[in-house]
Amino acid sequence: EVQLVESGGGLVQPGRSLKLSCVASGFTFSNYGMNWIRQAPGKGLEWVAYISSGSSYIYYAETVKGRFTISRDNAKNTLYLQMTSLRSEDTALYYCARVAAISTHWFAYWGQGTLVTVSS
Amino acid sequence: DVVMTQTPVSLSVSLGGQVSISCRSSQSLVHNNGNTYLSWYLQKPGQSPQLLIYKVSNRFSGISDRFSGSGSGTDFTLKISRVEPDDLGVYYCGQGTQYPYTFGAGTKLELK
Numbered sequence: 001e002v003q004l005v006e007s008g009g010g011l012v013q014p015g016r017s018l019k020l021s022c023v024a025s026g027f028t029f030s031n032y033g034m035n036w037i038r039q040a041p042g043k044g045l046e047w048v049a050y051i052s053s054g055s056s057y058i059y060y061a062e063t064v065k066g067r068f069t070i071s072r073d074n075a076k077n078t079l080y081l082q083m084t085s086l087r088s089e090d091t092a093l094y095y096c097a098r099v100a101a102i103s104t105h106w107f108a109y110w111g112q113g114t115l116v117t118v119s120s
Numbered sequence: 121d122v123v124m125t126q127t128p129v130s131l132s133v134s135l136g137g138q139v140s141i142s143c144r145s146s147q148s149l150v151h152n153n154g155n156t157y158l159s160w161y162l163q164k165p166g167q168s169p170q171l172l173i174y175k176v177s178n179r180f181s182g183i184s185d186r187f188s189g190s191g192s193g194t195d196f197t198l199k200i201s202r203v204e205p206d207d208l209g210v211y212y213c214g215q216g217t218q219y220p221y222t223f224g225a226g227t228k229l230e231l232k
Contacts, residue, residue: 047221105216106159110168
């Protein structure tokens with residue numbers, strides 16, 4: 001069974017940093033591209049970043065480009081999101097999501113999310 | 121960026137009824153490789169989103185045939201027949217044809 005478990009969320013002051021993790025199990029992590037997607041309280045879904053299976057291809061939403069860094073450690077089956085210069089508008093539930101297969105562009109599996117609250 | 125516009129914002133349905141949700145994109149979702157990367161997701165209350173439909177009309181593993189997707193280019197539709205209580209929640213369309221990936225604002229399906 002595919003499982004994605006996010007962690008690392010919490011309350012952080014504006015301008016500070018936070019690093020999220022997503023531990024994967026139930027599949028060969030190194031074979032799949034991964035994404036971070038967020039959802040502000042009571043709002044819709046916003047794609048944040050993508051990283052290919054071997055980290056060769058990385059893409060970001062303009063709203064986070066230059067502030068967030070997506071990375072992965074295939075030996076540890078873990079996806080990361082390093083977030084810096086956090087703003088109040090970054091407050092959201094952050095999901096990691098796996099693509100269905102190689103060269104697919106939809107989100108087949110989602111974690112339960114980790115909540116990031118940016119507030120002074 | 122590709123803007124995804126969903127209508128209606130909310131929908132009331134009786135159990136056993138049928139509903140349609142529309143999703144329009146600001147640009148064609150036909151990829152250079154000929155595929156159209158339009159997908160549908162359902163977010164039930166208090167849960168993570170789940171994939172229902174991918175590439176316009178393909179049901180994901182375990183998804184009931186009561187869910188069907190159709191459309192092409194910039195206009196897409198999700199139909200749900202014989203609505204059941206477990207179908208209630210917010211439906212999102214999403215495009216994966218070009219970065220940044222984008223989603224519609226969602227359609228909330230409620231019981232009448």
